[in-house]
Amino acid sequence: MEKYxxxxxxSDEYLELLIKHTLFSGLDKNQISRFIAFAKPYLIELEQGQAARLTGGLSNHLGAVFSGEVIVYGIDYSGNRLLHNHIGSNQTSGTLFSILDYINTQVEVEAKEQAVMLMINRDAIYQVNEALAVIQHRLLVNMIESQRSMFRDLSLHLYCLCQRSIRDKILKILYFFAEQNRSYEFDIPFSREDLANYLAVDRASLSRSLGELKAQGIIDFKKNHFKVLSTQYFQYD
Incomplete structure (x- = not known):
């Protein structure tokens, strides 16, 4: 069971980690402590492979992963999971949770490794408290800046899903990872099952398409490590 x-x-250990987090950039330990005392966020600690389902009021909270990595899933009415994003310890997931709250979809986070995250009620930031106004303003500025990467990730996901074939979906997401890493050899943060969920395809069909691309000499891979062999599909500026 997750600690929730x-x-x-x-603790001082967690405060030191939060100082380095995008959401709390520009704030010192004392300012962060004052905000935590006011906001009273939920602390979620997960072991590798553990999951926490964020339902009800928690879905309108800001999720700040400040240690480890998690994968964010949306849960549909049939209980199926759709992978939405991979979040490391220097990102905020508030925009994603807000969007999912709007369409009444449940959210589940699963730890890829031991992870710690805060769930902060948005009202603690949006509703001005005179004693914390400077801190709240800093948090709002940081949120706006951090959401740029979240919108980019959402756009990437939609762009991949819009491709007509599994082959094109694979090529598109590998292109983005090559561009992100500025290299034709890179690791992706997804297992085969996670990648199939992310692209909304059957895992067996995904494996078959990957095998075909490998046989055609376009890519090579071992587990989540990929190497582009035919760069005509992956040229970036």
Whole structure:
């Protein structure tokens, strides 16, 4: 079971990690402590492979992963999981949770490795408290800046899903990873099952298409490590 509790204070170890987080950029340890005491966020600690389902009021919270990595899934009415994003310890997931709250979709986060995250009620940032106004303003500025990468990731996901064939979906997402890494050899943060979920395709069909691309000399791969062999599909500026 995941540890899932409301906190009004955090250890020095966690505060040191939060200072480095995008959401709390520009704030010192004392300012972060004051905000935590006011906001009383939920602290979620997950072991590798553990998952936490964020339902009800939590879906309108801002999720800040400040240690480890998690994968964010949307859960449909039939209980099927669709992979939405991979979030490391220097990103905020608030925009994603807000969008999913709007369409009444459940959210589940699963730890790829041991992970710690805060779930912060948006009202603690949006509703001005005179004693914390400077801190809240800094958080709002950081949120706006951090959401640029979230919108980019959402656009990438939609762009991949819009491709007509599994082959094109694979080529498109590998192109983006090559561009992101500025290299034709890179690791992707997804297992085969996660990649199939992300692209909304059957895992067996995904494996077959990957095998065909490998046989055609376009790519080579071992587990989640990929190498582009035919760069005509992957040229970037």
């Amino acid at each position: 509790r409301k906190e009004s204070s955090l």
